[in-house]
Amino acid sequence: MFWSKTGFLSTVKCRIAVGYALLFALSFGVVFTTVYFYWRLSHLETMDRKLSVFLNEFAYEYLTGREFDTTFGAVPFKRVPEAALRIIERKIDGFSPLSAFRNVGDEQQFTLLGTQGGRLCRLRLNLADESFEAEIMKHAGHAGFLQKEFNSETYGEGRGQTFFLLLSPEREVLASSPFAPQLLAFLREFDYRPGQESVQYTIIRPGRHNLRLAYQRQYDGTILAIGGSLHAMDESLDRLIAIFCITGIPILLIGALVGWLLARRFVSGIDRVCRAADVIAAGDYSLRVHSAGEGSEIDHLIRTFNRMVGNTETLMNEQRNISDNIAHDLRTPLTRILGRAELAASGRQELEIYQNTVADIGEECYRMLNLINMMLEISRTESGAVEITRSRFDFRAMLRRSAELFSMPAEQKHQKLTLRLPETPVLVCCDQQKLQQVAANLLDNAIKFTPEGGAVDVELSVCDGEIRFSVADTGCGIREEERPEIFKRFYRADNSRSLPGNGLGLSLVSAIVTAAGGSITVEAVLPRGSRFTVRLPGLLAK
Incomplete structure (x- = not known):
């Protein structure tokens, strides 16, 4: 359309x-x-009633030759x-x-x-007493009598x-009231409908x-016609049209102005969102x-937009932090690789x-590869790209094997590793390898951040169909x-920055637990230490 090619006419406010x-x-x-039509029909109905009265009275007087009884x-x-x-x-057949x-x-x-x-x-006749009177009328044409009545009514x-x-x-012409000759000639030539004894209006x-x-048409074939001027009605309708035309233009302008003001108010919220989007871009x-307060729909749009911008801002900040952390974690091994290579190139040729x-270079490359693989696994797990391979296994036996793998590091630090497991097997249907990663990461963190002589407590229980697995440390x-x-990825608490690690272990644990439909929480253990609790509902094997 033409307004889509111009700036102003293409705006929602203009439309x-x-x-x-x-x-x-x-x-x-x-x-x-x-x-208009109600007024016109009302005037015509009034005129028709008046003409109908005249027509019936004159028809009676023409047929009977007697004056009509107005009662x-x-x-x-x-x-x-x-x-x-x-x-x-x-009475009469x-x-x-x-x-x-x-x-x-x-x-x-x-x-x-x-x-x-x-x-x-x-x-x-009188219905009250059923009295009846019949009279044979001698119709010899009473046009002369009707002419007198015409003259009287015209006056x-x-x-x-x-x-x-x-x-x-x-x-x-048998009888007529005085009127212009051209009208008389018109009425004589008018096409009256033949064979119609009912009253016709036109x-x-x-x-x-x-x-x-x-x-x-009367029963003897004569035509009784009565007409009334519609000049007054036509003048009234012309004045009505003039009044509507005079008032219609201001009303049209007022309608456009009201639409513009309402549209301006309704669209103001969208305009603010557009300006904000330009700044954000x-x-x-x-x-x-x-x-x-432009309306619930606009308010909902603004809230959704602000929430989207907030999520984007958080995502961008996290991406920036992740990029910084990746650069930092990769820069250290790359620096060592570069240093060892330069030293080997400039040192003794042995x-x-x-x-x-x-x-040493292979070890550093392995560390970088492990870091990248862990990041990819976290991303794929969070996005749902990793398919959970479900199998039936004993969760209790898996925890015992995991604890046995970490028993040597615990003994080296003189830590007490305690298992509190149910007496009967806990059969679950889930991805065993993923849950082993969860248990291994939690046990590794607990042993790594617990000082020598501390304690690590592993507990497994089943309550209301939910598996609860916790690892507590001192x-x-x-x-x-x-x-x-x-x-969050690469986040490391202040107390753990002096110890080795990359800040991805708990991110992987959280991603796996969430993908399995569970949750993980952390709480303090007095006097010192932390307890990580994993809840996995709906995984018990039937």
Whole structure:
């Protein structure tokens, strides 16, 4: 669309403003159309009722040659009660009704005009006492009498507002009210529907103004037509259109302004997020977006964005720390390798020196390879790329074998290594090699950080279907503020920096335990030392 090629028109605020303006315009159009047609139909309905009264009165006077009794009002024949129709059937055979009238003051009295055997009849009946009176009317054409009534009604209604016309079947004028010759010629040539004895309504335009025309064919073929001017209605509708047009433009502008202001408020949170994203993209991960209460959706977007930026900042800091630690841990063996190689190249050319140098270089390379492999294993375990190979084995026997492997280092430091194991086997279904790595790392750390003469306590228990395995020592301990950090890569507590290690062992333990669906915690052991507890639910073999 055209607005996507420009800056301003492609904004969400502009589109919302245009949408609001269109919505206001549509609503305004619906209201205008409803009011317009309701007003028009209301005027036409009022005009039709008026013309219907005239038409029924004049039809009565034309057929009977008598003045219409205003105490009676015309009613549709279908509204004549069934009791009245049964009385007529009993009294007169072959009666064909033309029109019906009911007394306004006494709804039990009716007058009906109709034909019987080609003769015009007038029936008068009272349902209250079932009285009945029939009169044969001599219809010799009462156009002269109707002409007097036309003149009288034209004088009362006002010339030019209402007209009356009686035409013969040959379109000769039998009686008419005074009106312009061109209108008379138009009405004589008008296409009146043949064979329609019911009242027909239509709108005609013989001149500058519209007219409402009501006509009815009488039983002798004559056409009685009555019309009223719609000039007043048309003027009212024209004023209504003018009013709506005058008020519609300001409403459209107000709708656009309201849409712009609302869109500006709603989008302000998104604008702040975009500006913050630009700053963050430049490298400042400390920036956060503040919520201003633009709505729950915008607030949720801001919270999610801030959480994402916080996670990214943490990830970047950890990556930076990991890179620094990797560089530090790799720089030391590489420096030693470089030093030994330079020394061998510049020293005495002896085979023994070369062999020792190659051996030292191989040892340092092994250390670097072990470091890289451990980092890769931690990453693959945390990401789920390492498949857990489950097998059935005795966890108690595995711990006993692991303790036996570390019994010699413990004896060398005169440490007491104690095992507290269940009396019965603890059968589990899990990756035995991974759990051996967990036990080996925890035992290695406990012995390494416990001074000579200390104690290392290994305990295994089963409680409520959960395996609990703990390793406690009497070593240097871990400060409370450092405990959440010790499972991060390359993190080393202050008390352990003087001892050998790379800070990856506990990270690997945490990754394996988490992948197995368990958890690991650390707590202090009084007076000194630490206790690592591994909980593994749902691993007991069935």
